[in-house]
Amino acid sequence: DAGVTQSPTHLIKTRGQQVTLRCSPKSGHDTVSWYQQALGQGPQFIFQYYEEEERQRGNFPDRFSGHQFPNYSSELNVNALLLGDSALYLCASSLDSRSAEAFFGQGTRLTVV
């Protein structure tokens, strides 16, 4: 079992650019959630996808958007990047949208310069 995989592992972007991060969930999982983790902080919930729909959203602006594909993989898109968007972006997958067992990938470290 490959677990949750994320790509790329590291990324450097310039202010104002757009970025797309990718996530493949653990085998058998159909729910994907995205989190942002700033340095020295706990992860913050961005949104959750289930059955290709955004089911719940945290306190993040519309610049953050996502998508889930029929194979349950997911993308996180961030437009008009700000310096403050620099963080570790984590993807978590679970068996269903109410499960307390969520498994995280290794994350994508995004640096905005």
Added chain:
Amino acid sequence: QKEVEQDPGPLSVPEGAIVSLNCTYSNSAFQYFMWYRQYSRKGPELLMYTYSSGNKEDGRFTAQVDKSSKYISLFIRDSQPSDSATYLCAMSAGNYGQNFVFGPGTRLSVLP
């Protein structure tokens, strides 16, 4: 007041010690309580989760939840240098489309 509070540490203990990690929370709707371990530059790894109040044991780890006090704990027995990591508590209300609310994490060092 933040929804979930956790002492950031760092906490240093000698190998073999019993470690106690704690979180407090303010949202009485939380029903699920999780503990994650995060090594440097890695994603969080699920250690344990509990539903509602009570204790749960898994090997060297014991999780306790006291909903009346809005207080949760993780105990690590016979701590090892490989336990050195940041420990994150997380909570959710268990609703459809639930999100996890994390504490800031406690950095633990177990010294050989």
